[in-house]
Amino acid sequence: MNVKTAAEPPEAPPERREPFMTLFGRYLIEANSVMVTIWSLLLAFAIGAVLLIVSDEGVRGTWSYFFDRPSDALSASWEVVSSAYFALFEGAVLNFNTLDRFAAGTAGFGDVLRPLSETLTYATPLIFTGLAVGLAFRAGLFNIGAQGQLIMGMLGALVIGFGISAPAIVHLPAAVIAGGLAGAAFGAVPGVLKATTGAHEVISSIMLNNIAALFLVWAIGTGFLHSETRSELVTKPVDDTAALPHLLGFLGGSLRVNLALVLGFAAALFVWWLLSKSTFGYRIRAVGFNSHASATAGMNIGRTYATTMGTAGAFAGLAGASLALGINAGGVTTNTALEYGFDGITVALLGRAKPGGIVAAAVLFGALKAGALSAQPGVPVDISILLQAIIVLFIAAPAMVKAILRLRTPRGGLVTLEAKGW
C-alpha cells in the first residue's frame, strides 16, 4: 500500500524518563503478574523435561555412567526431551511431516490445519468453564461446581437437540440456550443457598458435582435418553439441525473445530463487557472486593451471589452444550464431560480471572491436551496433565517463582488470586 499515514510527531514527554529499553529490561526481571505467568510456563517445561529424563529407562541408564561418557547421557536426555516436546508441538500446532506431504501434493490444506483444529476443539469447553470459574472469582466466590453445571448444560442441550424438530435456524439456538439455562439453574443453587442460609459455595458446589455426575449416569439409562440403536451407556444423537456446524468443514472432514469456538470468544467478550461496562459487573467487583462496604452502599449481597453464580453456571452450561451439540453430537456418554469443569478452575487461575487471560489459558491447555493425545504412545499422555499442574502451582505461588529466579518485587507487591470467604 502506498497510503502514508500522516505521521504526527509524538508528543514529547514532559520529563525525560529512563529509556524504554531500561524500563523494559527491569520489567522482565520483575515478579509482576505477566512475567510470573511467563516464567511459570518456562519453569514448568523445564521441570517437565527433568521428569521426562528421569522416567525414561534408557536415558536413566546412560546417566549411570555419566562420569565416564557424559556425552551419552546428555545427548540421550536431549533426544528424549526434544522429541517429546517436538511431538507435543506437532500434535498441537503444526506437523512438519504433513507440511511436506502438502508441499508434495499428497495432503490437503485441511490436513495441515488439523493439529490447530484439535487444539481449538479442546480449548472450546475450557473457555466456557474458565469463564464460569473466573466470573465467580470476581465476586469473591469459588465456583468448584463448573463440572456439574457443565453436565446439566449437556443434558439440557441434548434434550432439546433431539426432543424437538425445527429448522436449524431455530433448533440450534434453542438447544444452545437450553444448555445455558440448565447450567444457570444448577449453578444458581449454591448461590441461593449461600444467600439464604450462608452455606459455603465450595461445599455445596462440590456436592452438586457428585449429584450431577450420578444423575447423568441414571439419565442416560432411561428410555427417554438412551440410544435406540446401541446397547452401551450412550444417549441418542442430536438432530442434524441442532448440531454445531464445523467451521472449516469445507477444508476437510477431519477438522472438528465448530461454531462453539466462536461462541466461546463471544462469551469472553461479553464477560469483559459485563465486568467493565455494566452495572451488574460493577456490583460483582464491588461485592468481590468488599461485601461489607457494598452492603452499606445498598447492594443486595445475597442477590449478587445468586445472580453471579447463575451467570457463571450459564457459561459452564454452554460448555456442556458445546460438547453435546459438537464433538459428541453422536451421543453423550458418562465420559463426555471429562474433567473440563475442574480444568476450568486451573484455566481461570492461569488467566487470572480476566476474560482475555482465560481465553489464552484455555488455548494453551487445549494445545497441551491435543499435543499429548497425538503424541501417544511415544510420549506419556500424563506429561500434559503434569505440565498443567506445575504451571498452576507456580501461578498460585508467585513468591516461589520470585525466589527461584531471584526476581525483583514489583511495585504494589506480588499478586495472587484468591477467593475470599474461606
Added chain:
Amino acid sequence: MRLELRGLTKKFGSFTADDDIDLTVEPGQIHAVLGENGAGKSTLMNMLYGILKPTSGEILIDGEPVEFGGPGDAIDAGLGMVHQHFKLVGPFSVADNVQLGREHTRGAGVLSPRAARAAVLEVSEQYGLALDPGAVVEDLPVGVQQRVEIVKALSGPKTELLILDEPTAVLTPAEIRELLAIMRSLAEAGTSILFISHKLKEVQAVADTVTVIRRGRVVAELPPTASEAEMASAMVGREISLTVDKAEPEPAEPRLEIDGLTLVDDHGVKVLDGLDLTVRGGEIVGLAGVEGNGQTELARTVLGLIKPDSGRVVIDDRDATGESPARRIRAGLGYIPEDRARDGVITEFTVAENLVLNQYRDEPFSRRGMVDAAAIRRQAAESVAEFDIRTQSPDDPAASLSGGNQQKVIVAREFSRPRRVLVAAQPTRGIDVGATEFIHSRLVTERDNGTAVLLISSELDEIYALADRIAVIYNGRIVGEVGPDTPREVIGRLMVGGEADADGGDRER
C-alpha cells in the same frame, strides 16, 4: 533507658517520609509524638522497632548506637511496642497471647502452661495491671485486650521502653482514663514511654515532653502545659478553630422518627431496647454514649442492614422499617459508616468508582444497565475539587489515600446527591485535625440546608461542637435528651446509666 534519635531520615524513592528527626526520651519519661495522619509517625516507629531500615541517621540506646535488623533485635534491646491494631490471637488465653513467639516450655517443645501463667501474673503484679491469665482474649473488653498487649510488650527479656501507637483510638472514655493512669505508674516505675497520638487532651494529660511532627520534620518541642490551640496549630501549620461556627438551628418537621426500636442479638441480649428518637430537618442531634451501648446497631438498623425485632423507622413520614437499604438510600438517607475501612470504601476501587458506590445505578452514572465511565469521572473531578480530596488522580485506587482523605471520599459521596436525612457515625474517627475541621463545617452546612442530621460520636468534644440537641444512649435506650449547654458531668452521669458518680463501676459486657 535513654533513647536518642539523631538525624533519622527515611526516604521512599523520591518521597521523604521522615526528614532528619532528632528526639530524646529520658528514662522514666513519657514522651509524646504528636502529628497528623501521614506526618511520618508510623514510619518513625517502624524504624525504631526494626521493621524499616533508616536511610540515614542513627538510633542510640543509653549512648550506644544500635542497629535493628528486625523487631526481634528491638525487643532484645529492651523495646516493647503496642500497635494501634492489636496483634492478639482471639481464641487464645491471655497467657498464651503473652507468651506468643517466646513460649515457656519444659524443654523438647512441650509447653508449660504453669510457667506461662506465672509469668503473666508476675508482670501484672509488678506493674499493677490486673489480668486473668486464663481468660480468653476475644471475650475481653477492648480496654482489657489492650492491657494484654501492654503486658505482652512488658514481658520482653528486659523491656525498658514502651512504644504506644495511638493507644486510645479504640478505647472508651473510662478505659482511656485507666490507660493514662497505667502509663503514669509505668513511668514512675522507671519505664520510658513513647506515646504516639493526635489527641491533644490526652497528650496534655500525661506527657512530660511533646514533640510535634509535620510532613516528616520536627516542627516543635513543647511542654505539656502548652495550650491546645498551640499544639493544634503546630500540628497542621496554621490556626485551627476547634469550635465550629454555626448559627441558631431552625428545626422543621421531623424527618427521622425511630419508634420503640428493639433488637435482640444472638445471645438473647437486647442490644436496642425500645429506643425512641426523633430528628427534625435542620437540626443536628448528637447521640452521646459509651461505645457498645447500641450505637452501631442503631445506625445499621436505620440504614436497614439489620432488621429490628420490633419498632419502626420512619423516614419522611414513610414507614421504612421493611425497606431495603437501597430503597432508603434512594429516598434520601445519607450514611457515613463508623468503620470506614470495612463499610465505607472499597480500597481496590478507584476514587471515582468509590464516589458513586451507592449511586452507580442512577442516571447519569449508568443507563439501562451500562455504566457511564465519563459521567463518573466528571463527578469525581467535581468532588475531588469541592471536598479537597488529596489524590494524584481520581483513577488511583482508594487504598493510596490517607484515612482522612478516604473519609472525605465517603462524605463527598453522601453529600453529592439529594438527601433528607444523614446518619453520621464517628465521622471524624482517626482522621487529622484539618480533615475533621472540614467535615464538621460540612455537617453544619448540611443542617443549614434543612437535612436532619443524626451524629453518633464517642467524642464528647465533637458532640458539643456540633449538636443542637444531645441524646444519651445507654444499654440500648435513650436515657436522656438534653440541650447543648448541659454540663459535661450531667452527660457523663447519663452515659454510665445515671449513677451518682460518673466513674461508677466497671463496664462489663
